[in-house]
Amino acid sequence: MRLLNRYTVFCSRLSTWSDQWFLGTLMRFIFAAVLFQYFWNSALTKLGSGLTGILSPSVGAYAQILPQMMERVGYDVSQVPFMPFGLIVLLGMWAEFLLPIMIVLGAMTRLASLGFIVFIAVMSYVDVTGHHLEAASIGAWFDGNPASIIADQRFLWVGILCVLVMKGAGQLSVDYLLLRHNPR
Numbered sequence: 001m002r003l004l005n006r007y008t009v010f011c012s013r014l015s016t017w018s019d020q021w022f023l024g025t026l027m028r029f030i031f032a033a034v035l036f037q038y039f040w041n042s043a044l045t046k047l048g049s050g051l052t053g054i055l056s057p058s059v060g061a062y063a064q065i066l067p068q069m070m071e072r073v074g075y076d077v078s079q080v081p082f083m084p085f086g087l088i089v090l091l092g093m094w095a096e097f098l099l100p101i102m103i104v105l106g107a108m109t110r111l112a113s114l115g116f117i118v119f120i121a122v123m124s125y126v127d128v129t130g131h132h133l134e135a136a137s138i139g140a141w142f143d144g145n146p147a148s149i150i151a152d153q154r155f156l157w158v159g160i161l162c163v164l165v166m167k168g169a170g171q172l173s174v175d176y177l178l179l180r181h182n183p184r
Contacts, residue, residue, distance in 0.1 A: 024109070024170025027163045032104045035157060043096035046089075057089045065089045067130040095119050103164065106173020113164035120157055124150050 046061030047053040062077055063070045066085055073079035080086055099119060102112035127133050128150060139148015146152045169175045 019167065021171035023167050024106070024164060025172045027160050027167075028104055028106055028109070028169060028173070031100070031160055031164075035160075036100050036104055039096055039100045043093060046093040046096065054094075055090070057086075057093045061089050061093050065092050065126065067126070092119075092122075103161075106169030106175050109169035109173060109175050110165050113161040117158055117161050117165070120154055120161075124154055 042064075046057050046064065048056035048058050048061075059070075059075055059077055062080060063075065066080070066089065069080060069085065077086075080089075095115065096119070099112045099116045102108055103116065128138060133150065137149050139145055139151035141151050141155070143151075
């Protein structure tokens with residue numbers, strides 16, 4: 001019984017300590033170390049040319065986000081109506097730039113993480129239905145193959161983001177600095 005009490009006290013102190021700063025900071029660090037560069041490089045492929053590239057996504061952006069539609073129009077972006085399809089591509093490109101930055105900095109972390117979960121869900125849906133990934137790439141949970149990009153890898157990504165949605169960014173973040181100087 002004494003050992004159980006010590007274990008309970010230890011776990012309680014660990015939870016208190018980690019809730020204050022550690023867990024959110026760790027999840028943001030893992031996101032930065034594992035996923036930030038991946039999404040940043042992907043976002044760069046979506047930029048149009050020149051200074052206005054952030055306002056006019058590349059043909060590649062349209063092909064990645066709307067693959068079946070682009071096939072139908074022969075990869076001619078001028079044939080894709082801006083409303084709603086061009087707007088979807090533009091917002092998707094911006095999300096791929098902004099949301100990871102917000103998560104790493106810890107700025108509006110809960111909202112950014114929730115938005116990124118939606119982004120990953122849409123990205124996965126497009127990969128499966130639009131890009132026609134094969135079953136081996138999609139994978140399945142409990143199949144013993146952690147290499148499947150949809151079922152396993154993206155589920156882990158969402159797990160990291162769920163912790164940030166539920167726990168927040170922690171004390172080493174822009175969120176904490178803003179809340180500390182602007183209490184409720």
